[in-house]
Amino acid sequence: MMPLVVSEIVRETPSIVSVRLESPDGSPLPPWVPGAHVDVQLITRHERQYSLCGDPADVAGYRIAVLREPASRGGSHYIHSFLRVGSRVWVRPPRNLFALDDASSYLLVAAGIGITPILAMARHLAAEGADWRMVYLVRRPDDVAFAADLDALGDRITTHASAEDGRLDLARLVSDTAPGTAIYACGPQGFIEALSALDDELPSGGSIHIERFEPKPRKNRPNEEFTVICSRSRITVTVPEKRSMLDALRDSGVDVQGSCLRGICGSCALSVLDGQPEHRDSLTADEESSTIYPCVSRSISPQLVVDA
Ligand code: FES
Numbered sequence: 001m002m003p004l005v006v007s008e009i010v011r012e013t014p015s016i017v018s019v020r021l022e023s024p025d026g027s028p029l030p031p032w033v034p035g036a037h038v039d040v041q042l043i044t045r046h047e048r049q050y051s052l053c054g055d056p057a058d059v060a061g062y063r064i065a066v067l068r069e070p071a072s073r074g075g076s077h078y079i080h081s082f083l084r085v086g087s088r089v090w091v092r093p094p095r096n097l098f099a100l101d102d103a104s105s106y107l108l109v110a111a112g113i114g115i116t117p118i119l120a121m122a123r124h125l126a127a128e129g130a131d132w133r134m135v136y137l138v139r140r141p142d143d144v145a146f147a148a149d150l151d152a153l154g155d156r157i158t159t160h161a162s163a164e165d166g167r168l169d170l171a172r173l174v175s176d177t178a179p180g181t182a183i184y185a186c187g188p189q190g191f192i193e194a195l196s197a198l199d200d201e202l203p204s205g206g207s208i209h210i211e212r213f214e215p216k217p218r219k220n221r222p223n224e225e226f227t228v229i230c231s232r233s234r235i236t237v238t239v240p241e242k243r244s245m246l247d248a249l250r251d252s253g254v255d256v257q258g259s260c261l262r263g264i265c266g267s268c269a270l271s272v273l274d275g276q277p278e279h280r281d282s283l284t285a286d287e288e289s290s291t292i293y294p295c296v297s298r299s300i301s302p303q304l305v306v307d308a
Contacts, residue, residue, distance in 0.1 A: 111187025
């Protein structure tokens, strides 16, 4: 992980701060494109994923934003209560599971703290001269974060404050898009589940792309013990019924990254060379996928062979 230093903290709303992170010696940071996130580890050892919401052309610093979560005793609580300019954090290079695909037009939908990746996308699409618009859902008008950045992007952005404007009709929002529109959305779980159930409302050629902060609700098979053969390290690992595959691999000395441990960040991805994985993550769209996220996923077949 890269040691970075907090160079600026800005209160964006009563419950959101943005944090700028820079290299201690001013050296440029690894590049990223809109939709990317970083794993941030605090001095408390809490590790969380945050979308990058700054400008990719600004190689001197990353910008993230953090919502104060009243129940948090971890990352959110620490950042809001104790993080200061000059504090040190540790960051993995950006990964992107939410990149913009080519489309004839774009609808960006942000709810609450979901503004973070969407802001970077809006800035990029505006710079590219793309056909785009954005809807930003908040509870009250003073919950709007990055107001100056959004103003600078012009009148393609509509803010919807539910306390004043009522509940937004998401089905209508989706069905009113032009054919071929790519919808990119990020926000709390209820909003994401509601939006991802609206595929049938899409005009032809449209698509919905979502970024989750919380794992997708799933019904899993009962856990069973299985065996993993690691083809590169030539280690065979038994995964007990009550232990995750990631933990079992690490217990046996297999070097596998991991960050969220909830199947949403993608950092623990492994390629399956043989066997049938049981995907329990929130990233896999195709049940036949040969990428497994061992922090949560297991095996249907008694044995898996993975590239590790
Ligand atoms: S550690 Fe995040 S997906 Fe596995």
